[in-house]
Amino acid sequence: MDITVDVKDITSGVEVRVKGEIDAYTAPKLSEALYPLSKREGIVMIVDLTEVSYMDSTGLGIFVGLFKSVRAHNGVFTLVGLSERLQRLFDITGLADIIDIKSHAEGGVE
């Protein structure tokens, strides 16, 4: 199972659509695509996970890393379109309290 990471430029940053399964094998692709962007000063990064069918804890690690990196560069990091299962993962880990997670309607990705 592979993933595709689709990055689209918007005025103040990027909108990212991830599609597929995020696990130890596909995670490096995600992190290679997004880490360099997370270091842009003041970047707005919106990541849409609507089409992510599975994510294990490796994926979680990547999103925390991205969140920290974006925050360190005074940017804004938002996750959109989490399935119930993913939402639970972010709730349990306490990450939902610090990372901005939006439902699809308010997410900004069309």
Next chain:
Amino acid sequence: MEYRENMKNKYREALSTYLQDQTEQALYQGQKISKKSIEYNIAPEEIINIHKNILMDVYPDTPEKVLDSFDFLLEVMMGYGFAYREHQNLRHIQQELESEIKIAANVQSTLLETTIPNVDGLEIGAISVPARQMSGDYYHFVQDEKKHIGVAIADVIGKGIPAALCMSMIKYAMDSLPEHRHNPSSVLESLNRVVEHNVDPSMFITMFYGLYNPEKHLFSYSAAGHEPGFYYEAATKEFTDLSARGLLLGVDKKTKYVQYEKKVERGDMIILLSDGVTECRTSEGFIERETLIKFIQKNMHLHAQDIVHHLFKQLEKMQHFQLRDDFTLLILKRNV
């Protein structure tokens, strides 16, 4: 060298026999020579050379063109010879790495070793099985001078060797906590600072820490982003989630952890697990928490150690004996 001479003779014999009567027996000799030659690292082009020389010897009137064609074949086979030797080399390196990882896994299990304390009135069961050679899960029991039992269960986000290395550090951080600081919330707060400060920024740890007071049968606990366990209440025969809010270790050094408390009655059980238990994927999808509860209920009459053992066996079978994630399950059961 000795084998080479021997092999030349065998080859001559087999080839001559085959050229005379084309028997299966002679072909079989050929197969044997091929196996032995691989074993003794004889390159394919070398065999062609031997073949050509024997042919010249046995059939001196072989046409010149046929003999020349062997030189051509020899050149073509040279590439295969190189590929084969490279393959042998890589195999050797791989074997070395495998044996190093095996040693590392042994070192890890010695480092992370914990003794399950013997406490009157409390049964303790524990099982931890890595998905690969080294585990990113960890559990630990400690008994302080007041006979209180500390229990920790943790999971590094990440798998394999990096996760395992990270876990060894947690163990040392825990060992160096002062005796009087075994309150779950303060344990997590100290460890959070250690992880935040020392560990790779993309690596995080989830942890549940509990402290059991065997005199008052009070269980206090805090969690850092860890998969909730279960609490079984004997009086109502009901299982509830043992949830505790708290952020993963290593994200923010100023994180505070809430401490919860529970009075443990006779027959009650505390079930702690890593996400390898709940993220267990079977051919019909993920295993549900309700299914886990059913398995526990079925074995509840057993000793805590037998419950964890049976549950693991059951889940291992459902995953066709291939764990996708490290698996750790602990049960504390008050029996008097």
